[in-house]
Amino acid sequence: MTEHTQNPLDHPEVQLANGRAYLVGFIFSMLLMTAGLWLAVTHIMAPFGTVLVTSILAGMVVIIQGYFILHMDISHAQMWHTVAMVLFLPLFVVTIGLTAWMFHGLYQRTMIMPPATSSMAHMPPMSH
Numbered sequence: 001m002t003e004h005t006q007n008p009l010d011h012p013e014v015q016l017a018n019g020r021a022y023l024v025g026f027i028f029s030m031l032l033m034t035a036g037l038w039l040a041v042t043h044i045m046a047p048f049g050t051v052l053v054t055s056i057l058a059g060m061v062v063i064i065q066g067y068f069i070l071h072m073d074i075s076h077a078q079m080w081h082t083v084a085m086v087l088f089l090p091l092f093v094v095t096i097g098l099t100a101w102m103f104h105g106l107y108q109r110t111m112i113m114p115p116a117t118s119s120m121a122h123m124p125p126m127s128h
Contacts, residue, residue, distance in 0.1 A: 025068025032057045032064070 036057040039050050066072040072082050 021068045021071070025064055028064045028068070029061045032061045 036054045039045060039053055039057075043050070045053065066085060070081070072078055072085055074082060
């Protein structure tokens with residue numbers, strides 16, 4: 001039986017892990033998510049602007065967590081993790097976008113409109 005003499009602490013994945021990077025990533029992520037929450041709660045922007053800025057903040061959080069917490073970069077040790085993320089992100093965006101589009105269409109077709117805003121409001125009442 002051969003003896004395994006390779007030190008597990010010499011692996012690149014283990015060497016990337018440090019508490020400082022995790023703490024920096026966590027603090028930046030929390031600050032950006034708090035900013036997004038503050039925008040949504042205070043209503044200081046128009047609804048579309050709030051959604052746009054919150055989406056940008058969420059994208060920044062994903063990038064920060066990918067770099068500081070998941071240690072994704074273009075180094076040789078992390079190349080396949082980065083490729084997997086690059087292939088996953090468009091699928092995720094398309095899935096979320098199509099889900100939002102589907103629910104928007106369902107909302108328009110299934111929600112009961114108040115009588116004043118319905119298309120039948122201009123018609124005269126029916127006589128008995």
